[in-house]
Amino acid sequence: MEELITSLFSSLTLQEVELIISIVNIIIVTASLILFVVFMVYFERKIMGYMHARIGPNRVGPKGIFQSLADTIKLLFKEIIIPKKADKFMFLLAPLLLLIPAIAAWAVVPMNPEFLIADINAGLLYLLALTSFGVYGVILAGWASNSKYAFLGAMRAAAQMVAYEIAMGFALVGVLMAGGSLKLGEIVAAQSGGVENWFFIPLFPLFIVYFISGVAETNRHPFDVAEGEAEIVAGFHVEYSGAAFAIFFLAEYINMALISILTAIFFLGGWESIFSNFSVLEKTFFNFLIEPSIFWLLIKTLFFLFVFIWLRATFPRYRYDQLMTLGWKVLIPITIVWIGVECLMFVMQIGPWNSV
Amino acid sequence: MPNVCYANRPLELCMNIKHLIKTLSMIDLIKGFNVTLKALFRTKVTVQYPEVKTPLSPRFRGKLALMRYDNGEERCIACKLCSAVCPAQAITIESEERNDGTRRTTKYEIDAFKCIYCGFCEQACPVDSIVETNIFEYHMTENHERIQTKEMLLATGDQYKEEISKNRAKDSKYT
Numbered sequence: 001m002e003e004l005i006t007s008l009f010s011s012l013t014l015q016e017v018e019l020i021i022s023i024v025n026i027i028i029v030t031a032s033l034i035l036f037v038v039f040m041v042y043f044e045r046k047i048m049g050y051m052h053a054r055i056g057p058n059r060v061g062p063k064g065i066f067q068s069l070a071d072t073i074k075l076l077f078k079e080i081i082i083p084k085k086a087d088k089f090m091f092l093l094a095p096l097l098l099l100i101p102a103i104a105a106w107a108v109v110p111m112n113p114e115f116l117i118a119d120i121n122a123g124l125l126y127l128l129a130l131t132s133f134g135v136y137g138v139i140l141a142g143w144a145s146n147s148k149y150a151f152l153g154a155m156r157a158a159a160q161m162v163a164y165e166i167a168m169g170f171a172l173v174g175v176l177m178a179g180g181s182l183k184l185g186e187i188v189a190a191q192s193g194g195v196e197n198w199f200f201i202p203l204f205p206l207f208i209v210y211f212i213s214g215v216a217e218t219n220r221h222p223f224d225v226a227e228g229e230a231e232i233v234a235g236f237h238v239e240y241s242g243a244a245f246a247i248f249f250l251a252e253y254i255n256m257a258l259i260s261i262l263t264a265i266f267f268l269g270g271w272e273s274i275f276s277n278f279s280v281l282e283k284t285f286f287n288f289l290i291e292p293s294i295f296w297l298l299i300k301t302l303f304f305l306f307v308f309i310w311l312r313a314t315f316p317r318y319r320y321d322q323l324m325t326l327g328w329k330v331l332i333p334i335t336i337v338w339i340g341v342e343c344l345m346f347v348m349q350i351g352p353w354n355s356v
Numbered sequence: 357m358p359n360v361c362y363a364n365r366p367l368e369l370c371m372n373i374k375h376l377i378k379t380l381s382m383i384d385l386i387k388g389f390n391v392t393l394k395a396l397f398r399t400k401v402t403v404q405y406p407e408v409k410t411p412l413s414p415r416f417r418g419k420l421a422l423m424r425y426d427n428g429e430e431r432c433i434a435c436k437l438c439s440a441v442c443p444a445q446a447i448t449i450e451s452e453e454r455n456d457g458t459r460r461t462t463k464y465e466i467d468a469f470k471c472i473y474c475g476f477c478e479q480a481c482p483v484d485s486i487v488e489t490n491i492f493e494y495h496m497t498e499n500h501e502r503i504q505t506k507e508m509l510l511a512t513g514d515q516y517k518e519e520i521s522k523n524r525a526k527d528s529k530y531t
Contacts, residue, residue, distance in 0.1 A: 051392045055402045208382075314392045315385070 025117045029106050037253040041068040044309050051313035075249075078242035083146060086239065090144035095240065095247035098137025102254040105130040109261055110185045112271050112294045124182040127262065128169055131217060134255065135161040138219070138226065138236050141248070145239035153235025156320060157219060157226030163327035164216040164223075170335035171210035174203050174342055175266045188270035192292075194277040200267040202345065205338045207267040209331050211304070214259035216327065218252060221312035225320050260304035264297055271297040414523035416490040417473045420466055421513035421520065422506065423485055430510065431485035434461045438477035438486050446470035447477065464506035468496070489516050490523060 012020075042057065042065060049056025057064035082088055108123040110116040120126060135158055142154020178199050179187035191198050200207040216223040227235040237248045264270060271292045278290055318326065378384070403410055423431050434451030450463040477486045489512065496502055513520070 047396065050396045050400070053395055053398060053400065055400050058404075310389060310392060314388045 022117055025115070026107075029117065030103060033103065033106065033254050033257065034250065036257060037250050038068045038072060040253050040257070040305065041071070041249075044312075047306070047309045048313045051310070072246065075246040076243050080242040080244050081239075083239050085146045087144045087146070090140055091239075092244065094137050094141035094144055095244050095251070096137075097140055098134050098251040099247050099254075101130040101133040101137075102251045102258065105258055106254075108184060109258070109265070110188070110270070111297060112292070113185060113189075115294070116185065119183070119185070122182045123184045124172060124176060124187075127184075128165075128172065131168075131255070131258070132161070132165050134217075134251070137251070141240070142236040145236075147239050149232040149234075150236050150238050152232050153226045153238070157236055160216060160219075160223065160225060160323060160327070163324060164213040164331070167209055167327060167331035167335055168213035168217060170332065170339065171206040171213065172266070174206040174335070174339050175199060175210075177339070177342055177346070178203060179266075184265055184270075188265055188272065191269040192272055192276075195269070195274060198267065198269040198272070203267065203338070203342070205334050207263070209335050210266065211259075211263050211307070213327075213331060214263065215308065215311060216323075218255040218259055220252070220256065220308055222315040222317050223323060224317060225323060256305060256308050257301065260308065261297065261301045263304050264300035268300045270300075412490045414490070414526040416492070416523075417475045417488040419489050419491040419494055419512060420471065420477070420504070420509060421487055421489050421516065422464065422509040423487055423513045423517070423520070424510065430460070431483045432461050432464065433483055433485075434459050435482060437480040437482065441476045441480040443474060443476065444470045444472045446472075461506060464509065466504045466509065468502045468504055487513070487520055487524075489520055491516065 045067070046056040046064070057067035060066040060070045082091055105127055107118040108116070108120060108126050138157040138161070139154045142150040142152075142157070145151070175187060176182065179190045181187060181190070195201075215221075219226045225235075227237075232238070237245060240248060271294055273290050273292055273296050275290045276292070425431055434449060436449050436451075439445075439447035439449050446467045448463065448465045448467075449461055451459055452462050454460045473488065475488050478488050481487075486509075491512075
């Protein structure tokens, strides 16, 4: 790509070329994310329907595949109603505060060893910072709406996200120790060489804790007390309509995808192949199966996205105190204990990271 | 987990290990996952109604109709057995002697809102005049349209004559 741009515009300096490349990359990632959300909404409704012994959307287009497109168009053309007593500036700022960190976090997520928007040293810290930034959007949305239900939802969301952030951070400490780097690319590189080197085996409790906290972070079922349709109608975004509501939706699904892809990167070896040890396949037609590629990453990500939907279709919502108990009294102790176990594994020279 | 301090109660701690293993292994959650996964692959029984319809029995009791003989003469002889048997009292009949000396109805009205589609009128009818068709998709937009007059009932009978006789033929073995 660099050669292509330099050959086309020979007058550009190296920095300008890099700028153009990152802008193109940003556009690719953002556009594919938005497209992803459109299809994700459809697949979620369809899979949920099938799990509920229904058919799901099937009216718009063949098998209903244009359903979410129709929904998007409807949402975009709807009027944005701003409540009379709401703080207008804050009210409109809140959805953006939720969306921007959700998209910005993708800057450090590597799709394969080459494709990466920003190769910064503290990628993991950047991710932790940006994923916790989303809570401001939620709180602000609840506060600016000037509605008691929105405010209740925001309060719940704030407490929940803070609680699960800690468990999430601790789980990532384990990954950091095992991977030996804050760069996501290097964490994946540390897991190369077969399924037995993937971190989900030695760090299994952390893997589970990370995913559960991820579900709680994105305010998805069964941790969606912030929305709680039954008791506080839609929680923090109850007063939003039209495009502003669409942005909340977009942010939620982008966050879901982010958690899924990060789980795949941290614990399931990112773009590493499942069959990378099957040297029998080498030099045959199935050579592509053992090579690391973006498709493996996408398959793993889609699996976790499916688990997100699966969770939603399976479990009832947690009661608020149970949610807090799970976060503070179960997940955080588990992570702390397992970090201790990991230290012991390091000292006693067991675990996949010692062979490298 | 109950909120108790187990430090000075070793026995309860041992009892609780069972509970601990059960919750930490998430066995119940996995069972739940299994249920929904099975449901995902189960064949769906939803019928896409306007395009696909469920099969109807020949005995299906739908919209009411009045029948005629093959020569065009209406069957109803105004015996009022149907209105007598009607549990919802939906049928109103008035009769008079016609010029040829036969007794015929001057008014035969069924209130569609009162009718419960029980089919007693059809059973009671000695001349097979009032019948129930298998039409269940019909509507009215004004309140007064709920009264189905004799003309309307006869028109329904004329329109669906063949269908009705076909259904009666199918069911004839069993009646």
